[in-house]
Amino acid sequence: MTRAPIVLVPGFWLGAWAWDEVAASLRADDHDVTALTLPGLESADADRSTITLSDHVDAICEAIEAAGAPVVLAVHSGAGFAGYAASDRLPERIAAMVYVDSAPGVGALDADFVDVDKPLLSPEELAAEENLDGLSEEQLETFRRRSVPEPGGVLREAIALTNDARLDVPSTVICTGFSSEQVKAAVEDGYAWLKGLTELRRVTWVDLPTSHWPMWSRPRELAGLIGDVANASGA
Secondary structure: OOOOOEEEEOOOOOOHHHHHHHHHHHHHOOOOEEEOOOOOOOOOOOOOOOOOHHHHHHHHHHHHHHOOOOEEEEEEHHHHHHHHHHHHHOHHHEEEEEEEOOOOOOOOOOOOOOOOEEOOOOHHHHHHHOOOOOOOHHHHHHHHHHOOOEEHHHHHOOOOOOOHHHHHOOEEEEEOOOOHHHHHHHHOOOOHHHHHHHOOOOEEEEEOOOOOOHHHHOHHHHHHHHHHHHHHHHO
16 A cells, blocks of 8 residues: 655644654554654754744755655644645645644734743643643643743744645644534634635544644544545555
């Protein structure tokens, strides 16, 4: 069976390590998998002062081009902005997009953000803002210990999208923290991180009820869904 290579991009505060269980499960099924750590997220000591969203898009595009064949690009959470911009730049090199509790972001996530970086939310803020269903205390502690502040430039920058070929890239939206019906209803509210959903022409919706970080709370199921897209895309 011919399978499309898979590129995994973590959301805010995370590195390639966040995908370890998912990547291992996919590789056990003979998938070609690359997990990325985006610029500025290498360590807490990394210089994030000049990192922009464009730098993240560049890193994703480099991984896509290195794969040697059209890829399945799976992006999590806030990486939906960089992932969608990559699909605008290299639509012919992306066999399919997978948005993991994410969506194709348009514009700036927070144009008014002024700090050099954005640290992980406090445990109380995290519990109030995100779905933590299925996450163990050990997983949450690992998250807190290994998290790296997100570069502020990533939140501030808006990238112009100009290639309409991105609109026909097959896109799967895996809804975990909120149901697909809730996300569809929120699209009308005009959130920047959901704006691309108003223009994509080939969207498949999948519900996987669990936390906002399904790579930890339901890794095997998430790997299965991404693997199915890669199998279909390769064929």
